[in-house]
Amino acid sequence: MKIGNNGYNQYINTVRQNQENAHSKGLQKNTESVNEESVTVDISEAAKQLAKTKAAENAPTMSPNVEAIKKAVLNGTYNVSPEKISSGMMQAMNNQREYTD
Template sequence: MKIENGYNQYMNAVRQNKDHAQSRGLSPKIEPTEKEESVQVTISDAAKKLSQAKTTETRQADIEVIKKSVLDGTYSVSPEKIAKNMITAMNAQRK
């Protein structure tokens, strides 16, 4: 039993379409792309300090608190809070 991924069939179809387009004078127009200027980004010291504000140690402590409350059965999920944060995130993505 031979298992094929269809790659050869795909390549043959691409070649046939290309040959057909060329024979009818429908070859695709290739336009040169413009070279974009590079952008340089600088991060302020305040932003660097803010990113380091919550270190892995404090994150690990937060994780342990959540784990403990889940195991104790005291962890509660607020659908309203989740929905509010989802809407806030979606609105932020639109901007």
């Protein structure tokens, strides 16, 4: 069974046509830069402290399992199990099939 790639070929042809049209019409991208005045913002120490407090309150807490995985990844000792991944993928596909039937 041959799977056609007409969609891809059509996309490539459209891109080529657009490039040729832009070139033939002499369209060029505008590369001018705009200089804007900078603005300085000063944040008070009270506002900085409030932001730190709010950030600490809203920080997500990770479960011990997630922290262990994160530590293993950072240390380079995390082992990927292709069997577990493929099993999970098959289970997810079976679940999707159940919902669509």
